[in-house]
Structures are given as C-alpha cells and as structure tokens.
Amino acid sequence: xxxxxxLFQKVWDDHVVVAETPETPAILYIDLHIVHEVxxxxxxxxxxxxGLPVRRPDLTLPTLDHSTPxxxxxSFKDLLVAGVGAANQVRQMExxxxxxxxxxxxxxxxxxxIVHVIGPELGxxxxxxxxxxxxxxxxxxGAFGALAFGIGTTEVGHVLATQCLLQxxxxxxxxxxxxxxxxxxGAKDLILAVIGQIGVNGGxxxxxxxxxxxxxxMDMESRMTICNMSIEAGARAGMIAxxxxxxxxxxxxxRAPKGADWDAAVDRWKDxxxxxxxxxxxxxxIDANDMQPMVTYxxxxxxxxAINDPVPDGKDASFQKALSYMQIESGKAxxxxxxxxxxxxxxxxxxxxxxxxxANILKGRKIADGVRMLVVPGxxxxxxxxxxxxxxxxxxxxxxxxxxxxxxxxxxxxxxxVKPGQLSVSTSNRNFEGRQGxxxxxxxxxxxxxxxxxxxxxxxxxxxxx
Amino acid sequence: xKAIKRMHGRxxxxxxxxxxxxxxxxxxxxxxxxxxxxxxxxxxxxxxxxDGSEKADFALNQPAADGCSxxxxxxxxGCGSSREHAPWALLDYGFEAVIxxxxxxxxxxxxxxxxxxxxxxxxxxHEWLVSNPGAExxxxxxxxxxxxxxxxxxxFAMESFARHCxxxxxxxxxxxxxxxxxxEAYEENRNWTP
Numbered sequence: 001x002x003x004x005x006x007l008f009q010k011v012w013d014d015h016v017v018v019a020e021t022p023e024t025p026a027i028l029y030i031d032l033h034i035v036h037e038v039x040x041x042x043x044x045x046x047x048x049x050x051g052l053p054v055r056r057p058d059l060t061l062p063t064l065d066h067s068t069p070x071x072x073x074x075s076f077k078d079l080l081v082a083g084v085g086a087a088n089q090v091r092q093m094e095x096x097x098x099x100x101x102x103x104x105x106x107x108x109x110x111x112x113x114i115v116h117v118i119g120p121e122l123g124x125x126x127x128x129x130x131x132x133x134x135x136x137x138x139x140x141x142g143a144f145g146a147l148a149f150g151i152g153t154t155e156v157g158h159v160l161a162t163q164c165l166l167q168x169x170x171x172x173x174x175x176x177x178x179x180x181x182x183x184x185x186g187a188k189d190l191i192l193a194v195i196g197q198i199g200v201n202g203g204x205x206x207x208x209x210x211x212x213x214x215x216x217x218m219d220m221e222s223r224m225t226i227c228n229m230s231i232e233a234g235a236r237a238g239m240i241a242x243x244x245x246x247x248x249x250x251x252x253x254x255r256a257p258k259g260a261d262w263d264a265a266v267d268r269w270k271d272x273x274x275x276x277x278x279x280x281x282x283x284x285x286i287d288a289n290d291m292q293p294m295v296t297y298x299x300x301x302x303x304x305x306a307i308n309d310p311v312p313d314g315k316d317a318s319f320q321k322a323l324s325y326m327q328i329e330s331g332k333a334x335x336x337x338x339x340x341x342x343x344x345x346x347x348x349x350x351x352x353x354x355x356x357x358x359a360n361i362l363k364g365r366k367i368a369d370g371v372r373m374l375v376v377p378g379x380x381x382x383x384x385x386x387x388x389x390x391x392x393x394x395x396x397x398x399x400x401x402x403x404x405x406x407x408x409x410x411x412x413x414x415x416x417x418v419k420p421g422q423l424s425v426s427t428s429n430r431n432f433e434g435r436q437g438x439x440x441x442x443x444x445x446x447x448x449x450x451x452x453x454x455x456x457x458x459x460x461x462x463x464x465x466x
Numbered sequence: 467x468k469a470i471k472r473m474h475g476r477x478x479x480x481x482x483x484x485x486x487x488x489x490x491x492x493x494x495x496x497x498x499x500x501x502x503x504x505x506x507x508x509x510x511x512x513x514x515x516x517d518g519s520e521k522a523d524f525a526l527n528q529p530a531a532d533g534c535s536x537x538x539x540x541x542x543x544g545c546g547s548s549r550e551h552a553p554w555a556l557l558d559y560g561f562e563a564v565i566x567x568x569x570x571x572x573x574x575x576x577x578x579x580x581x582x583x584x585x586x587x588x589x590x591x592h593e594w595l596v597s598n599p600g601a602e603x604x605x606x607x608x609x610x611x612x613x614x615x616x617x618x619x620x621x622f623a624m625e626s627f628a629r630h631c632x633x634x635x636x637x638x639x640x641x642x643x644x645x646x647x648x649x650e651a652y653e654e655n656r657n658w659t660p
Contacts, residue, residue: 017652018645024627027645029652031660039549041499046639059660067497085497092499129660136548136572150548152576153501154638162642164649168625200484201542201568234545236571268658300484300545318483318540413493420516432488432546434511 004275006172007241008207011147011272015130017164025166031129032059032141033159034115035102037093038066038413039134043157044096054100055163061124062097063105064090065114069415070376070403073107082414100160113379113405116140116347120224121381123253127242127269132159137347137429138237139230143223144250145242145272147207150231171281173206173235177214179289184463186357187222188349188427188446190214191229192294194286196304203235206282209274210240214288220249221353228348229429232301241273293462295334296431296444298322303431307449307461308333325433326441327421334443334459340422342373342400342454343436344447346410349427350378352385354447358427359391361451361465362398368457373400374416376408400454412437425453467581469635472606473562475535478525479599485539486546487573491555493547504551505558530600538595539566544573544584553577553584563605565612567592578628579638587612591620607632 005013012028020026033056040062047054054060067086073079079087097104105111105118112118115133119125119141127145132138136150151165158165175194195202208230215223223240230238247266250256257265292306299322305311313330314320323330328337344350344358358375367373375395377383383405386392392402409416410428412435418424420439427450428435431442445453448462455465495507512524520527537556543566544552553576556564563583577584583605587595594614595601604613607629612620631638 014656018648022626023630025625027642027648029649029656038496042501042550045499050639066493083494083497089497089499126660134548134550136546150572152548152550152572152579154550154576154579158639158642161639162646162649164642164645166627166638166642200545201570204542204568204571231546234542234570265658300486317481321482411493413496430486430488430546432486434492435488438492438511438516 004278006274028167032131034133035062046157068406117378123256136231140228142227142239149236171206173208174280174283176285177212187225189294192304200302201234203233208235208238221351341424343409343426345376346428348429357447358451359394367399367454373454376403474604477536478531478534479538483540487552490552501554504555508555508559535562537564545570548572550576553582
C-alpha cells in the first residue's frame with residue numbers, strides 16, 4: 001500500500017518546489033506567513049540591507065501581540081506600560097510594515113490579536129495550506145489540516161524574501177484518541193495528558209496527526225487547543241484532517257473562499273485525509289473515556305497529573321530541581337496548593353469558547369480574597385464577541401480583570417507579570433521556570449479549572465462548580 | 467556566516483534535562499530589534515540573584531567556566547520557543563558549540579544557521595563529558611567527529627546541507643534566491659492559489 005498517503009504527506013507533496021536530495025533539503029512553498037513584532041525586526045533588517053522586497057505581501061499577515069500591553073493603547077505613552085523596548089518594537093513593526101507594503105492588523109484595525117487566534121478567525125488559515133510564523137505555537141493552525149510550524153528569525157527572512165523554506169521532511173506520528181471525553185473534561189486536559197504520556201521530547205523530529213473519535217467529536221476551537229501544544233511534546237507540527245466541522249467554521253469568514261471558489265476549495269479539502277493503509281513512522285493510542293481534568297505540577301508541560309491524584313515521586317536531579325522550584329510536594333494532590341494568580345488567555349485558550357468556559361463557572365460567584373484573575377481575549381474580535389454576549393460583565397462582577405487582546409501573562413514581556421514565588425493557575429502552554437515572571441510558579445490548566453481555582457483560592461476540580 | 471571547519475575548546479556542563487529556550491534567554495530580553503549583545507542576558511535567572519549578585523553554585527559562575535566555549539547540556543536541550551535569540555545569546559556569551567544526547571528541532575536549526583555547532587552524540591560519550599567538566603575537546607565538522615582529551619574519537623550525525631553550509635560559510639538565503647526560477651514556475655503552475 002505504498003501509494004497510500006498520510007494527510008501530512010499530501011500537504012507536503014503539494015508544496016515541494018524542489019525535491020530534497022541527500023545533499024540538499026526540499027524547497028517548500030509557504031502559503032501563509034504570519035508575522036509579529038518580536039521575532040521579525042532582525043529579518044526585516046536583513047531584507048533592508050540586501051535591498052530585497054517582501055516577495056508576497058498578499059501572503060503575509062502581520063499583527064502586534066507579544067509585547068503589547070493589555071491595557072488600552074491610543075498613544076506611544078500607552079505602549080510604555082510594557083517598557084520602552086517593547087514600545088519601540090511595536091513602533092518598529094509599524095514602520096517595517098509601512099516600508100515593505102504590508103497590511104498590518106495593528107491598533108485601530110479592530111482585528112489585531114494573537115497570531116494564532118487571528119489566522120483562523122479571519123479564515124486565512126485553511127486546510128491544505130503551509131503556514132509558518134516566528135512562533136513555535138504555529139502548530140495551532142494544523143487543526144484545519146494545514147501544515148503549520150514555528151520558525152526562527154533567519155527563516156522569517158527566507159520566507160519574506162522568497163516565500164520558501166529549506167526543509168527536510170519530518171517523520172509522522174499518529175496520536176489516536178479513542179472513546180469519548182467525559183463531561184467536565186476538555187481539550188486542554190486531553191492534550192496535557194497526551195504530553196504527559198509521550199513526554200516533552202516524544203514528538204521531536206515528527207509531525208503529529210491527531211485522529212480518532214474524541215478528535216472528530218471536537219469543535220474547531222478545541223482542535224486548535226490540541227494542535228497548539230504539539231510543540232510542547234517536541235513536534236513542530238500537529239494536524240487534524242478537515243471535515244464538515246472545519247468547513248462550517250470557515251464558511252463566511254472574511255478571507256475564506258467565496259462562491260464557486262468555496263465549492264472548489266471544499267472539493268479539494270475533502271481529499272485531505274490520511275488514506276486507509278497509509279503508514280505512520282510512530283503511533284500511540286490513548287483512551288479518552290477515563291480522562292480527568294489535568295494540571296501540571298513541575299516545570300515542563302509533561303509533568304502533569306490528574307486533578308485529584310497525588311503528585312508523583314521522582315528520584316533524579318532534574319525532577320527534584322523542578323519540584324523544589326515549584327515548592328510542590330510529592331504524594332499530595334495539586335488541590336492542596338493555594339493560588340495567587342489566575343490567567344485565562346493565550347493562543348492555547350484565548351478564544352471565545354475558552355472565555356465562555358471560564359465565564360460559565362464565574363457566573364454568580366466571586367473569586368477568592370487575595371486572588372488576582374486576568375481574563376485576556378486572544379484578539380480584538382474575540383473581545384468584541386465576548387462583550388456582545390455580556391461575558392465581560394460576568395467576569396468583572398466576579399472580581400476578575402477584563403483586559404485588551406494580547407499574549408499577556410503567557411510570556412511576561414508586556415507588563416503582565418506573575419511576581420516571584422506566586423503560584424499561577426494559567427491556561428497558557430508553558431510552565432517553564434520564569435516563563436510568567438522571575439520566580440513565577442505556573443500550573444497549566446483548562447479555562448474551567450483556572451476559573452474554579454480562582455473561586456476556591458486553591459487549585460480546584462472544575463466539576464464541583466459546573 | 468563565516469566558515470567553520472573545526473574548533474577546539476573547553477567544556478562547561480549543565481546536566482539538567484529539558485533546558486528550554488526561556489531559561490537560555492527569558493522573554494523580557496526579547497524586546498530588542500537587534501541580534502547583538504544578548505550574551506549578558508543568557509541564563510540570566512540561573513546566573514543572578516534578585517539583587518544582581520552572582521549565584522555562586524551555578525556552573526557558568528565558577529572560575530573554571532571562564533573561557534569555556536563548549537556547552538554540554540542535558541537531554542532535549544533547547545526545547546520550547548522558536549526564539550532565535552537563544553543561539554544569538556549563547557554565541558554572544560562566547561559559546562561556539564552545544565552538545566547533548568538530544569537537541570530540540572527548532573533550536574538546532576536556528577543554531578546551525580548561525581554557526582553555533584548543535585551536536586547530538588551517544589549517551590555513553592555524553593555521560594563521560596558530563597562527568598568531566600573542563601575537558602578540552604576538538605570538534606571537527608569536516609569529519610563529523612569529536613576528539614576527546616585521550617585521543618578517542620566520537621562520531622556525530624549532522625544534516626548534510628547544514629554541514630556543507632558550515633564548512634563553506636554559505637548563506638542559505640542566497641541558496642534560496644538562486645532557486646527563483648523554480649519558485650516562479652511553481653507559483654505559475656500550481657492548481658490552486660492560496
């Protein structure tokens with residue numbers, strides 16, 4: 001069955017400009033390049049010095065998200081909330097877009113937001129595309145059956161100048177999720193469990209395809225949460241075959257095909273499935289039926305435990321170093337830990353369904369004394385939709401802060417910072433040492449678990465609050 | 467990029483596994499529009515206390531680490547973010563090579579494109595290097611081998627094109643630009659447009 005192809009192989013083959021040889025990688029064409037202010041200035045400088053234009057401004061989608069404050073911005077002074085470096089970086093991005101003829105979705109556009117939130121909501125993210133961005137969570141877009149991965153700044157320059165990348169073909173990894181997720185357990189819990197099982201290096205060198213009943217049953221925003229964290233297992237990309245859920249999501253989006261083009265696109269997209277009999281380099285099957293809400297206890301996203309289970313014990317120095325940093329004890333459930341900060345947002349969980357999931361738990365309740373909770377929409381469109389639905393009122397009535405769109409406390413380079421020693425329950429994607437601020441102790445969780453923890457004042461099982 | 471055929475240097479060891487790019491350079495140092503001068507921020511929170519004083523027990527702060535140009539890291543070194551600031555910071559700090567049993571994909575790509583030798587070796591040799599900080603070793607890109615102080619040679623695999631670019635000092639952007647005819651043909655001939 002050698003001619004049977006995986007989803008990945010189909011998208012890869014469709015984008016090979018020059019095939020790889022033992023001596024040289026493939027030249028791969030890129031259909032969508034999303035760019036932001038932090039990982040591009042040095043690349044624009046390379047183009048400027050070489051006198052090169054951006055080859056395809058029409059395939060380049062620039063926005064501002066990482067170093068932008070989540071307080072209102074109408075002047076340069078407002079940008080300084082994030083520090084003078086961050087403010088200058090935003091201004092530099094605006095200048096670069098003007099100089100190179102790029103249509104920046106910046107301040108005043110109404111469409112600014114996190115790179116991996118705006119691509120899908122604009123309909124620019126589509127099945128079968130190759131999508132890159134100078135951000136490792138580019139894997140998010142794979143939820144649509146796109147081949148999407150993060151690149152470094154040198155490669156950002158390559159794509160700006162040539163719309164192509166030099167790539168060796170990665171291996172394929174099937175992650176099959178059988179069964180049905182129980183009530184009160186969602187996509188974030190599932191992907192944390194997957195990373196816990198395959199490890200933070202389990203996907204190195206591979207593109208993951210998530211398959212199975214539990215994946216097919218998910219809405220698009222849940223699928224994005226799954227693919228988003230592929231990089232946390234070391235895989236540069238994660239993919240899910242597009243289906244009617246995908247097509248329904250995209251139909252009518254501003255940059256989705258229209259009319260006859262839409263019909264032709266759907267016909268083409270329907271073939272983007274792994275053929276029966278196609279082989280993966282690696283495969284694992286995970287049962288969704290017994291899944292619990294999951295949280296992390298250590299300093300990487302693979303150090304994960306079910307909400308009511310005891311934190312495991314580990315002997316080696318790296319494990320002990322992580323628990324010591326986190327001030328977490330083996331043998332006790334994570335629910336024993338009191339909470340200082342709760343953050344709902346990021347490219348993992350900053351979409352409308354995530355805000356809604358948190359709001360459903362906050363409704364009619366108050367967050368615990370001494371807890372600070374930030375709810376940060378992933379984009380200006382998410383913010384508007386949440387406000388149209390009155391979710392912001394529920395959030396602020398509970399005592400949480402409703403902020404402007406951006407990466408916020410996921411990355412602590414924009415003024416939103418967890419203080420040294422504080423314990424943060426966060427819907428973001430990385431619990432690395434210092435990720436949310438110097439000495440910050442991060443517990444990764446779903447929006448529901450985050451909201452429940454804010455109310456309880458300690459890490460809490462969301463199923464008691466629904 | 468300047469050509470690198472071989473380098474000789476002394477090692478310093480950070481044996482912890484899964485050292486992520488946030489530890490190599492924290493996001494708060496990424497609010498720059500330059501790729502230079504990042505060495506002072508490398509491993510900042512591991513190197514310094516809150517008051518700015520050095521953490522005496524951190525390997526890079528030991529007198530023996532002065533002048534070391536080869537970093538021996540734990541398994542899965544460089545996982546996490548795609549920030550190229552990580553290899554920029556290590557190079558600016560004075561490192562010319564990173565050696566581990568496994569190096570995360572994006573960090574490895576970024577490193578090799580900047581002339582930071584990201585090298586994966588077998589567990590046994592790695593264990594020896596971890597147990598012998600300060601070892602003087604030679605890395606030969608041409609023969610894809612490391613020579614240990616006792617003369618023992620350890621081979622390593624490196625993607626052939628990355629190796630070629632290191633040896634010849636080739637800029638990969640130039641290589642892509644030379645393919646412009648093929649790129650134009652691809653754009654004209656594809657059966658759908660993005």
